Amino acid sequence: MSERIALIGAGAMGSAIGRRLLETGNSLTVFDLDLAKVEELVGLGAVAAASAADASRDAEYVITSLNASRIVEIAAFGQDGIAEGAKPGTLIIDMSSIEPDATRRFAQMARQKGLAWVDSPLSGGAPKALVGELTLMAGGEAADVERAHRALRHVASNYTHMGPSGAGQTTKLINQVLCGLGFLAVAEATQLALDAGVDAAKIPQALKGGRADSALLQEYLPRFVEKDYRRTGRIDNMVKDLNAVNDLARQTGTSMPMTALCAEIHRMLTAAGLGGEDQAAVMEFFKGAKQEFEV
Numbered sequence: 001m002s003e004r005i006a007l008i009g010a011g012a013m014g015s016a017i018g019r020r021l022l023e024t025g026n027s028l029t030v031f032d033l034d035l036a037k038v039e040e041l042v043g044l045g046a047v048a049a050a051s052a053a054d055a056s057r058d059a060e061y062v063i064t065s066l067n068a069s070r071i072v073e074i075a076a077f078g079q080d081g082i083a084e085g086a087k088p089g090t091l092i093i094d095m096s097s098i099e100p101d102a103t104r105r106f107a108q109m110a111r112q113k114g115l116a117w118v119d120s121p122l123s124g125g126a127p128k129a130l131v132g133e134l135t136l137m138a139g140g141e142a143a144d145v146e147r148a149h150r151a152l153r154h155v156a157s158n159y160t161h162m163g164p165s166g167a168g169q170t171t172k173l174i175n176q177v178l179c180g181l182g183f184l185a186v187a188e189a190t191q192l193a194l195d196a197g198v199d200a201a202k203i204p205q206a207l208k209g210g211r212a213d214s215a216l217l218q219e220y221l222p223r224f225v226e227k228d229y230r231r232t233g234r235i236d237n238m239v240k241d242l243n244a245v246n247d248l249a250r251q252t253g254t255s256m257p258m259t260a261l262c263a264e265i266h267r268m269l270t271a272a273g274l275g276g277e278d279q280a281a282v283m284e285f286f287k288g289a290k291q292e293f294e295v
Contacts, residue, residue: 004059007046021155028047089115094106098169116141120152129155136155137160220279229281234276235266
């Protein structure tokens, strides 16, 4: 059964979500300030909207895929935003990665306007979205989360209700701790293998099924070896998420020394001009460190 869905945000992630929704037979209306990105989806069967409000008028679900809580708030509640166009009862599904506190505030604002809100950040990136295999962690009222799944089942193979509003975003931050540290661990191990003269390209197969095996190892070690930095995510987005992790850690009194170091390394890469590069470009940190300290 097809759904009437509005998509607000057609960047790398939003575009992949939109493509998958169209491929699975859904009706899609899309809005983004970048008209070229909108036109790409229009070419696949989407309908362009003049504003977020316009996109939301006839939608059962409004999916947002945006870069920061400030942008989500403007898109949802600002002038010509979702709340101005959406019918009462419309379900907003925020697939952005933003702060849990902001999410809880937005959910309350949505309820005051007769709308429902589910936070459903993702893991897996654009490649998984394109084949409907995203991992989604949802926060919100149980009935709303179940209802959201009718739209999100097209893009996700793993969908878990984590608790009330903000719980999805909190889980995404935990995901980013594991991913951020994991990227650095795999990159560091790759550099050691290269320096030691081991055939690094064979490591994923050699370690497959062992305790060190992981999806990150299998996907990214070959990319580190080949310096394959094709973009599926951005280092500066990881910085944003790790900064939010550090804020949450201060609120909860949680000691996270490894995550603090991980965040600092990502900030250094961003300061070096690599913020817009794929996460695979963390390899440059270890390559650069070796070159700097070699005598």
